[in-house]
Amino acid sequence: MMKRVFLAVIATFAIPVSVSAISAEDVVKKLEKNTVINTAWTDGYLIIHDRFGTKKTTFISHSKGADTMLIEFTSAEEEGMKILRTSNEIYLYYPDAEELIRMQGAALKESVLGSDMSYEDMTGDKSLLQSYRVNLEGIKEVDGAPCYKVSLEAKSSDVPYYKEIMWIDKELFMYRQVHKFSRSGKLLKEISIDDIRQVSGKNIPFHMVLKDALKKNSSTEFFINDIKINLHLDPDIFSLEELTW
Amino acid sequence: MKLASIAARNIMRNKRRSILSITAIALAAMSIVFLFSFLEGMKNDLTGNLHTYYTGEIRVRHSDYGKYEYFNPLHLRIENYTEIIKEIERNDSIKTVSPRIHFPAGIYRNAEIYRAIGMGVDFQLEKTYQDIESHIIKGRLPEAGKKETILGVDLAREIGVTTGDKITILATTMRRGSNAVTLRITGIASFPVEAFNKKYLLVPLDRAQKLLRMGDSVTEIIMKLKKGASSFKVAGQLNTAFHAAGREELEIKSWKEIPSSYSFIETASSMYNFIALFFFILASSVIINTTMMVIHERKREIGTIGAMGMTGGEIVRLFFIETVFLSTAGSLIGVILGIGITLPFSVAGIQFGKAMEGVSMEISNSIYPALNLKSTALVFVYSLCMASLATLLPSIKAARVKPVEALRNI
Numbered sequence: 001m002m003k004r005v006f007l008a009v010i011a012t013f014a015i016p017v018s019v020s021a022i023s024a025e026d027v028v029k030k031l032e033k034n035t036v037i038n039t040a041w042t043d044g045y046l047i048i049h050d051r052f053g054t055k056k057t058t059f060i061s062h063s064k065g066a067d068t069m070l071i072e073f074t075s076a077e078e079e080g081m082k083i084l085r086t087s088n089e090i091y092l093y094y095p096d097a098e099e100l101i102r103m104q105g106a107a108l109k110e111s112v113l114g115s116d117m118s119y120e121d122m123t124g125d126k127s128l129l130q131s132y133r134v135n136l137e138g139i140k141e142v143d144g145a146p147c148y149k150v151s152l153e154a155k156s157s158d159v160p161y162y163k164e165i166m167w168i169d170k171e172l173f174m175y176r177q178v179h180k181f182s183r184s185g186k187l188l189k190e191i192s193i194d195d196i197r198q199v200s201g202k203n204i205p206f207h208m209v210l211k212d213a214l215k216k217n218s219s220t221e222f223f224i225n226d227i228k229i230n231l232h233l234d235p236d237i238f239s240l241e242e243l244t245w
Numbered sequence: 246m247k248l249a250s251i252a253a254r255n256i257m258r259n260k261r262r263s264i265l266s267i268t269a270i271a272l273a274a275m276s277i278v279f280l281f282s283f284l285e286g287m288k289n290d291l292t293g294n295l296h297t298y299y300t301g302e303i304r305v306r307h308s309d310y311g312k313y314e315y316f317n318p319l320h321l322r323i324e325n326y327t328e329i330i331k332e333i334e335r336n337d338s339i340k341t342v343s344p345r346i347h348f349p350a351g352i353y354r355n356a357e358i359y360r361a362i363g364m365g366v367d368f369q370l371e372k373t374y375q376d377i378e379s380h381i382i383k384g385r386l387p388e389a390g391k392k393e394t395i396l397g398v399d400l401a402r403e404i405g406v407t408t409g410d411k412i413t414i415l416a417t418t419m420r421r422g423s424n425a426v427t428l429r430i431t432g433i434a435s436f437p438v439e440a441f442n443k444k445y446l447l448v449p450l451d452r453a454q455k456l457l458r459m460g461d462s463v464t465e466i467i468m469k470l471k472k473g474a475s476s477f478k479v480a481g482q483l484n485t486a487f488h489a490a491g492r493e494e495l496e497i498k499s500w501k502e503i504p505s506s507y508s509f510i511e512t513a514s515s516m517y518n519f520i521a522l523f524f525f526i527l528a529s530s531v532i533i534n535t536t537m538m539v540i541h542e543r544k545r546e547i548g549t550i551g552a553m554g555m556t557g558g559e560i561v562r563l564f565f566i567e568t569v570f571l572s573t574a575g576s577l578i579g580v581i582l583g584i585g586i587t588l589p590f591s592v593a594g595i596q597f598g599k600a601m602e603g604v605s606m607e608i609s610n611s612i613y614p615a616l617n618l619k620s621t622a623l624v625f626v627y628s629l630c631m632a633s634l635a636t637l638l639p640s641i642k643a644a645r646v647k648p649v650e651a652l653r654n655i
Contacts, residue, residue: 052316077418077420077422078423078424081422096424096456098411098427099413101353104356106358107351113422114417
């Protein structure tokens with residue numbers, strides 16, 4: 001699920017639609033249509049706040065479709081590190097490591113570079129409607145923008161979060177806020193998006209804040225400096241062979 | 246002298262009863278000798294392990310490191326550590342110094358990530374600090390600057406690797422980034438401490454600094470002192486020196502100020518003194534019982550010697566001397582037996598093996614009981630005094646026997 005948000009930050013299609021009567025399924029379909037991309041190139045950075053201070057990490061990413069993405073970190077601390085996400089697999093590349101590290105099992109729960117995002121948040125290739133039962137709970141304002149409040153409950157246990165509540169912008173069909181819960185109802189993560197801009201006719205979130213509710217004094221901000229969408233990308237850049245070069 | 250002869254004769258009059266009393270004292274003394282020796286061995290082992298693997302005799306850290314230790318605060322580090330070591334080595338009481346970096350690590354092997362604890366060390370310094378070469382059971386030590394590592398024997402077994410294999414380790418860098426490096430395993434080590442065998446991998450300090458992007462810094466410097474030097478005094482001297490040099494961020498502590506299992510053992514030691522006391526009271530109850538029986542059986546005799554002019558004080562002394570003879574024999578035999586049992590274990594050690602699995606104490610798998618003054622001479626004196634004092638009460642009772650009443654039964 002977080003992957004979708006993260007991909008949405010990197011490149012998102014957003015088609016403003018006015019609706020007067022709409023079902024939860026329709027809202028989610030329009031949201032997904034908005035967040036599924038063909039190709040995108042993004043230059044951005046993360047600001048990670050924790051108990052010890054603030055850290056900035058810069059990155060460049062390439063993405064293709066809903067489940068393929070390559071992130072290359074460019075800041076000095078992580079220079080050369082890459083994350084490749086290919087259809088439900090996540091690989092890490094480090095310049096000093098002679099092998100690619102495939103993240104799976106419990107390792108997916110680990111934080112990405114000490115941020116509030118886990119590797120697990122980048123996984124999942126099913127659509128929301130395949131994984132969750134959805135319910136429209138009305139229209140609420142978030143930061144002055146009318147949003148559909150949609151609750152999602154997992155159909156099976158193969159999703160990272162059992163329950164989610166999304167506030168989806170009524171006009172832009174982009175998340176304004178997301179709360180993610182465990183099966184016991186404990187709040188695990190919070191996402192808020194406050195800067196959505198149009199790029200080539202698409203609505204792109206340029207600033208997102210993610211909070212891991214289980215961490216004290218911690219939050220991660222995602223910023224986009226520049227984004228290009230629907231450009232030609234060599235398919236090889238998403239291959240494991242290319243990753244090690 | 247006359248009383249002593251009578252006492253000795255009385256002891257020999259009922260050999261079975263005397264042997265029973267001596268055996269009770271001997272068993273108690275033997276058990277306590279072994280218990281105290283075991284405890285002393287445990288303390289020696291724990292002290293050695295703390296000094297070598299955990300706290301040193303003195304430890305230098307960033308003053309805030311302990312507060313956030315749970316969060317792996319590598320940024321709370323000792324910068325320019327080589328300069329700090331030079332300053333430390335100016336103190337005449339310092340024997341050896343070991344700069345270290347502790348970090349949580351993930352070992353990636355066959356698509357699995359195994360949790361481990363990494364330790365960056367200067368292997369040249371560790372040769373003198375902990376005689377690290379003696380722990381290598383296969384292969385050799387890593388070389389500085391090379392992508393090499395040694396693993397604890399149990400960790401290597403769990404991962405299924407041996408010397409010559411390569412592993413990739415993942416770690417969180419000083420500024421909470423992520424990094425990984427592939428290392429060749431040059432050696433497998435068997436440390437005395439179970440935790441080190443199960444969880445630790447040791448890498449050259451410079452490689453750890455590069456992996457964690459820590460520059461010329463370490464998380465701690467620990468040191469051992471020359472014999473007789475006080476860790477409190479030397480820690481105080483170093484504190485004064487570093488604070489005068491403007492390094493207020495450094496926290497320099499004697500190992501006795503650092504929470505560890507040692508305080509637990511010290512508490513246990515006091516408790517064992519009570520256990521020893523309890524043992525002797527149990528053994529003494531046999532003597533009290535025996536003496537009371539003797540007094541009851543020899544009532545007529547007591548009456549006779551009383552009628553012949555022996556005073557109450559002399560009767561008390563007579564029975565007391567009898568018990569002292571029994572206690573001396575019992576204590577001596579017990580201590581000798583205790584030494585006899587302890588000695589082989591003090592050489593071969595007592596193996597705990599799997600019993601220590603999951604125990605988080607800084608204690609070794611093998612404990613070598615150590616005989617010392619407390620576990621031998623003091624136990625002898627202790628058991629002698631306890632057993633002798635225990636008979637005072639029945640002896641006084643014997644002195645109160647009136648000759649007329651005692652002789653009435655004739």
